[in-house]
Amino acid sequence: MAKRDLISIDDLSAADVDLLLDTAESFLPVLQRDIKKVPTLRGRTVINMFFESSTRTSTSFDLAAKRLSADTIGIKAKGSAVDKGESLKDTIITLSAYSPDIIVIRHPRAGACQLASANTTASIINAGDGKHQHPSQCLLDLFTLRQAFGRNLRGLKVAIVGDILHSRVARSDIAGFQLLGMDVTVIAPPTMMPREVDSLGVNVRYDLAELHKADVIYLLRIQQERITQGANFLPSLREYANVWGVTRSRLRPGQKVMHPGPINRGVEISAAVADDPDTLIAQQVEAGLAVRMAILYRTIVGSTDSDTKEAL
């Protein structure tokens, strides 16, 4: 089917990413004027299905659709038919009867989006599926980096620190950062490093010794909700904070700190760093809106590429 989905960052070429980020940039002035709305997706329907909790992603996808004049519906697992035992496939088939143009999905299981895509004519946008992918987060991170460091990110050194194993953000970001030529290092305790990390083409470190070499430090939260009760990934949160927590003293002046949120103050990031206006965390949240507008826009509207892949 020649509809356009955005399921994995791997489906995009560097040119696709550039087009999306350029489009996002062109939405910035729209968001600054009095009437923060354009009629582009008037009459289109966007369904936001969030089967996992979310603040930033669900709010910004909803607002992005509204800024483009689309009609939006939000569905959560709680209070929907999912509560009554309906499968994802059946939920998608049911919702498709209302002919939505785009379904945005967050789901605790990897691959939920592929399953959904196979059962609807609507475009599927992955807003996070299990430990698999979170492409819109990756795009907004790239957008934030472009705003901070300029269009050319080639050679920029990024260290991703924290619970790599359970992080879909890490999986999307590693691929997206590499796609634009950045130099990626992953830093984590051995228990939180995915086994197949060597196949990712990144530098792997099991301590913070070389943290100062990075231009950007990308922190990840420990994904408690994906850790099975009783599993021993770390002795205690306090020890994690002592050994792996990024504090002022562990940062070199000029290093930029990023975090996809939600942050756990005093664990992976100290309160002082979290409140430092020099971090890019607030910019990431802000970028989320323009970038998600661009994703929705390019899902419906054609790309300049004549031989566009089926993915965005």
Next chain:
Amino acid sequence: MSRAATEAVVLTGDQLARTLTRIAHEILEKNASDTALAVVGIHTRGALLGRRLHGLLCQLSEREIPDGELDISFYRDDVAARGAPGVIPKTPQPVVKDTNLPFDVGGTTIILVDDVLYTGRTIRAAIDALFDYGRPDRIQLAVLVDRGHRELPIRPDYVGKNLPTALGERINVRLSEADGVDEVVLVRTAGEE
């Protein structure tokens, strides 16, 4: 069908310059000297022409007139690129350019500038876009070439050249800033006469 195309120059660089000067004079003649004018060009070549026209207007009227540029991508009426599954977008959508209106649109008389006036759909979109920035007193339309075939009730206030065309023909406006040369050509695809 043969792909061979013939080009005929309809405006040389010289004529193009004189046409713009004439339009500038017409604008100043039509609008009282105390009118708050602003020039807004539509991307891409309308913006370039707008910049030139703005220079002429400032020079001739000896006052500072604000100017800006407009991208109408988000206001197009052919967004419906994806009908049924399997349909490839019929109009490739170019990268969106910056909209930059560094003045208050409310209360101004806007001279909207485009290179070629054809169906009128671009102008419709531009007018819609302008109103999202404020409520102008008036909008007047200046185009370098009016090639006819309007699909909407839109009429230009200032026309460089009226050029009745066949549907299969194309008008290419080339400007030195983008194309290295100033000229307007009529492109005729052989076998379509």
